[in-house]
Amino acid sequence: MNTENRITIRKVADAAGVSKQTVSRVINDHPDVADRTRKRVQEVIDQLGYHPSAVARSLTKQRTRMIVVVTAGLNLIGPSSVLNGVSLKAEELGYTLLLKNLPDFYVRDYQELIRYIIEMRVEGVAWVCPEIDHNRRESIEKLSKLPVPIIFQGSSPIKDALVVTIDNYGGGCLATQHLIDQGFREIGHISGPLEFGDAEARKEGWFDSLQKIGSSPTDMHWTEGDWSAASGAKALSDLLDKYPDMEAIFVANDQMAIGAIQRLHDCGLQVPGDLAIIGYDNIPESAYNSPPLSTISQDFHAMGAKTIEVLVDAIKAQQSGKEPPGFESVILNTDLIIRKSSIRNR
C-alpha cells in the first residue's frame, strides 16, 4: 500500500479546514454537525476518495466484526453449499468472513489454529467441517477455551456446545421407512465412511427403522463405502455376494448410489426391478440418472445461514455481558424425494 498516497482522516480534516473529530462525526453519521460543515466535509471526502481504515477503527472500537469460518472438503457438495449460506448471511449481518480452509479433515495443530483465531481478533468461529469421529469431541474440548463463541456444524446434537445440525438420523429413517412402505423387507445399506458422523447417524436410522419392523440387521446386511461413486460400485458387489436376498438398498449418498446402479447395470440387473435404491443428498445429477434416483434432500443453504444467525446471537450475548442462553442445538429436517429408482414394481 503506497503509504504516501493513502488518504487519512487527517488529510481530509486539513483539506476541509476542520478537526479529525468532525470528519469522524460525518463519516459516522453523527447528528451533532452543522449542515454546512457536514456538506463541506462530505465534498472533500468524495473528491479525495477517502475510505476510513477498518483496521484503525477495529483497534479503537475493540471490535473487528469478523468471523472465521473453518472449512474442510470444499470439493464436497455439503461444505461448499453450506459455505454459500454462511457467507451470504454473514454479509447480511455486517460481518466479514475470514476463510480458514483445512487441507484435509483433520486438525494437525490446534495450538496454531487457536493462535490464528486469537491473533486475528475475530469475534466468533463457525466450524463448517464434516464431523469426523473422535475428532469432533477433541475439537470441542481443545477449542472450548477460546475467548469467543464457536459454533459447530454437526451430524447430531451435542450438549455442551453450540451446534447446528441436519437430522441425519431422521433422514436415514425417512429413507429406510420409504423402502419399507414400498413393501420391501430385505433392505441393505451402503454406508459412508463411518468416521463421518453423518455416515454413522444415517446408518443408525437404517438400523433402527428395520428393528421397528422386527428385522435385526447384522454385518451381513451392510457394507461401507467412502462417498465416491467408485466405492459405491464396489460396495454393491460385496453386498450382493453376502446378502443375496436383498430387495432394496439405502445408500448413504447419491454418488455412491449412482456408482452402485452403474454396477448393477453392468451385471445385467434392473433398478428398481431387481433391486430398489434410494440415495441421500439430492445432488443435481440424481434426477437425471437412469433411472432417476430417489433420495433425501437437505437444505445446506439454510443450514449455513442458521449457523451464522445462532453464532451472531451468541456473539451479541457475550458482548453485552450476558452469558449465552445455554447450548440448544438447532436441528434442521430433511425431505424425502421419491423418484423411479425406489418404486416397487407390482
Add this chain to the structure above:
Amino acid sequence: MNTENRITIRKVADAAGVSKQTVSRVINDHPDVADRTRKRVQEVIDQLGYHPSAVARSLTKQRTRMIVVVTAGLNLIGPSSVLNGVSLKAEELGYTLLLKNLPDFYVRDYQELIRYIIEMRVEGVAWVCPEIDHNRRESIEKLSKLPVPIIFQGSSPIKDALVVTIDNYGGGCLATQHLIDQGFREIGHISGPLEFGDAEARKEGWFDSLQKIGSSPTDMHWTEGDWSAASGAKALSDLLDKYPDMEAIFVANDQMAIGAIQRLHDCGLQVPGDLAIIGYDNIPESAYNSPPLSTISQDFHAMGAKTIEVLVDAIKAQQSGKEPPGFESVILNTDLIIRKSSIRNR
C-alpha cells in the same frame, strides 16, 4: 471481546519487568535480546497465553497480509474447487483470506465493493467468479482504479489485466477433435449459457474444429443449455429435431451431458451406438454414468493456486515500488478423458 481480560503487550511487559519494546523483540524473534531476558519474557507470554493483536500490528506496519477473494456460484463445481486451491495457497504464502461471496453472478454495486476492498485495507483481490459477458469488461474497467493488484480467473486471456485462465477454447477443440478422430463428421453441440465466457470459448473450439475439416456449422447444429442436467435433456430433444443426421455431440459440461444421455435412453436410443457423446469438467459422477462419460478435465485446484501465486507476485512488486511486470495471462491446459460414451462402434 472482554476488554478487561485481553492480554496486551503492556501487561506482559509489566509482568516480566521489561519494556513493551523488549516484549516486541521477543515475539518477533529479534536477535538483540539477552538470552535470560528472552527466556523470562517467553515464560510470561506462555503463562499468560499472550497472542499479539494482528489488528494493532497491521496498523503500525501498514500491512494487513490480507487478500479478498470475490466468489460467485459456490454451489458450482468450478468456483468451489478453485476456492479450495486459492485458500490453501494463500495460507501457504502467509496471507489471510477474506471471503466476499456475491449472491449471483452480477455485481450490483461496484462502489460498495470498492469501498469494502479499500476499507479493509486488503493487499490484493482475487476475482474467482465465472466470467459473464459484458460483465467482465465492466469489472475490469470499474476495478482498474483500485489501489491494489487484482487478478481475474478468466475464460480467455485479456491484454490489460492480470488473468489466470483454463484454456476453454483448447478444451472445446480437444473434445471435438476427439469425435472427429473417431470418424464422426456430423457433430452437434450443446453449449452452456453463452453469457458465460467459458461456454462461448468452448463453443468456438467446436466451431473452429469443424471448420477445419470443411464443415460449416450453423444454428441448426447447436443449441444452448443452462449447465443443468434438466437443460441438457431438453436441449438434446431440440437438437435431435433440427439436426436428425447428428452422429455425435459435444456437450459443454458433464451435468448437461448426463441429462442428455438420460433423455436418449428415454427415447430408446443408445449411447454411443446411436449418438456418441463427450462432456466437459470430469465431475466424479461421469466415470460412473451409464455409459461412462468421455469428458475434458481441468485442474481447478492448480488454477486456484496459480491465481494466488501470480497475485502475490504482483503484490510484492507493487510494495517494493516496482511496476508489475506487465500483464501476462497464465493459461492452463485441459486433458482429454476417453470413456465409453464417445467410442465409435465399428
Add this chain to the structure above:
DNA sequence: CTGAAAGCGCTTACAG
C-alpha cells in the same frame, strides 16, 4: 542489550 518517545488512523470522553 534495553527503554523512552513518537506514530500508525481512527474513536471516545471531555470541555467549551
Add this chain to the structure above:
DNA sequence: CTGAAAGCGCTTACAG
C-alpha cells in the same frame, strides 16, 4: 456545534 487530549496495541527509529 466543534476541537484538544488521550488511548486502542503494536512497531519504528533513536539514544544510551
